Amino acid sequence: MEILISIVAKVAELLVVPIKRQIGYVLDCNTNIQNLKNEVEKLTDAKTRMIHSIEEARRNGEEIEAEVLNWLGSVDGVIEGGGGVVGDESSKKCFMGLCPDLKIRYRLGKAAKKELTVIVDLQEKGKFDGVSYRPAPSGIGPVKDYEAFESRNSVLNDIVDALKDGDVNMVGVYGMGGVGKTTLVKKVAEQVKEGRLFDEVVLAGVSQTPDIRRVQGEIADGLGLRLDAETDRGRASQLYERLKKVTRVLVILDDIWKELKLEDVGIPSGSDHEGCKILMSSRNEYVLCREMGANRNFPIQVLPEREAWNFFEKMVGVTVKNPSVQPVAAQVAKGCAGLPILLATVARALKNKDLYAWKDALKQLTRFDKDEIDKRVYSCLELSYNALRGDEIKPLFLLCGLFPTHDTSISDLLRCGIGLDLFKGRSTLEEARNRLHTLVDELKASCLLLEGDNDGSVKMHDVVQSFAISVASRDHHVLTVADEFKRNGQPMMCFNSTLQSLCLSGKFLIFLQY
Incomplete structure (x- = not known):
């Protein structure tokens, strides 16, 4: 008997509950539609807030999480579907408006209940811990205009x-x-x-x-x-x-x-x-x-002469093909001393220019006019010069720059250094020589001085030497007389009231102290 009662109860449950649910769609139609309307408004507000958060994240350069974008796409579809249910069809009547249309109420009530469940679930899924993330750094990236020397x-x-x-x-x-x-x-x-x-x-x-x-x-x-x-x-x-x-x-x-x-x-x-x-x-x-x-x-050395010319020619373009320009252009490229930054800057400045502009540039490079030739190069060298530590090394650098020959012997530097009293506190020749070698090594380490072509000698890049002469003239009133100002084969000597030292083009360097 108990088994029979249990079976009847289960059958009743299986039959009554679905029937009750179906009848509820009709009876609760208006309630379901109103609840749906309220939840659609809530979901619309949540969507608006999410859009604001996304816009703020994008202004900060952040990327939006994929699940957030997928949620927004789902929200749009659900809101559109819920809006279709919420309408005036529930008020339609049959029998000339005397009775409610049960078929329409059933359909709308059921649809509203179904959409309501979807919207509530979507609202829960929209509670994200964060909507965006910082993108992985792009890193250093490709080197632009890299020349594979x-x-x-x-x-x-x-x-x-x-x-x-x-x-x-x-x-x-x-x-x-x-x-x-x-x-x-x-x-x-x-x-x-x-x-x-x-x-x-x-x-x-x-x-x-x-x-x-x-x-x-x-x-x-x-x-x-x-x-x-x-x-x-x-x-x-x-x-x-x-x-x-x-x-x-x-x-x-x-x-x-x-x-x-x-x-x-x-x-x-x-x-x-x-x-x-x-x-x-x-x-x-x-x-x-x-x-x-x-x-x-x-x-990292300067570019070899041939490589420097090829780079310079590529940067300038067809201008250097002009037979009258090419010899001057070759001298200009050589005057850039194999420095890529100077080669590129001068080449860009002279591209499509006439012969007179090339000749003027060559003169500027010869004089190393920091106001007219690439200021970045002058600035680079001046920073290196200012970074030299100690009272002896800067004067030695300038002294090296004032020697007119390409190779300067250490013995000549020693004689001039002793004459100028550069090596303070060194009383013997050996002590002075040891100090000179130490300072020369420091200048080489700073890339302001190079190993000479001959044993026991040093040399400078042309641009570095021009910079040294410029600084010596500016800060120490040193006057250099170039070969082009010789008279009857002899260097000219120029004096003024502020002259402290004089450099003559030839085998010897003469300093006049005032």
């Missing part, structure tokens, strides 16, 4: 090989201002990214007066990291922890002038994180090897 390719490959070496964690690149160090390290970054040697590659400019917060910020931007700590130490800790999480990361520090404490920035190195490698560029080899502790250093 043959003389640079071997250096580029050597740097990449050094970065692959498990025993090397710090690599340095050095060369004089304007020689193309920044362009080269950016090309290294591009190449190691393409070769997937590192998971992350970031670059920060350091400069002569380092701003730790700016350096930290540039590295953080490259990593897509938001630094929100108030102090430099706190930001360094955030950066350190973020870099430690990257298995293989290359940090490029461009344009280093003096020691930069990596822990102050937040860069792990050595045993702290063997997967973190550092590539640095500087004008001074000593800064890289002595102060920063680079394992390998690579010099």
